[in-house]
Amino acid sequence: VALNLKIIIGSTRETRSAEAVAPFVERVARAHGDFDVEVLDLRDWPLPLFQEHAGTILDISNPTYSEPIVKAWNDKIKEADAFIFVTPEYNYAIPGVLKNAIDNVFLSYGFRNKPVLPVAYSVGAVGGARAVLSLTSIALETEMHLLRMAVLIGNVGQAFEDGEPINPATRATLDVGLEDLAWWGSALKTARVNGQHLPGNARVQARLQPAAMR
């Protein structure tokens, strides 16, 4: 059975360099064979700046959310078995629009126990390495499994010719990253199907309740 792979495009501005990177990533991911690929372009997901609270969630086991698009986004992320984040580096981090999209996956745990391959790029020589670094702390809290492998594309304006990366390491790294994504995607899917613990915070809170309320 194919793994459900979502490619999230983390830059939305006009003239974005993502236009050179994302089609290449999508094409190689589709050709890999292990994945059903869907591209989630954040231009098509104009999420509100995060605004959820108890009054918008209402039922924690089936949140309402502040706007229908937030619920649709949570449902969409939940479908996935694996992710690729195509992300530039803005001020040594991922763009706010991508962070906001991750924050909006709220109380549905859609990233939990699923692998993420970052494809990071920038005009600088180190190709988005610090954007990947900013994902490490986000990955800890969301319990996404950030892969060790990352595709880093430096000098992005000069990195592609006729849709292909000029540096052969870019394709090789993406191929290896997709192998790891498939392995982890399948291993973690099996583990999730066999049953997973509730998120840790909920379990700690449950232990702190008086016995009668457990």
Ligand SMILES: Cc1cc2nc3c(=O)[nH]c(=O)nc-3n(C[C@H](O)[C@H](O)[C@H](O)COP(=O)(O)O)c2cc1C
């Ligand atoms: C707000 C902002 C911050 C940026 N910060 C960095 C940075 O920290 N390191 C870097 O190498 N490039 C940085 N850049 C340059 C980006 O790498 C470059 O603009 C790239 O094209 C952004 O991707 P995009 O065009 O798909 O949005 C920054 C660009 C913007 C707009």
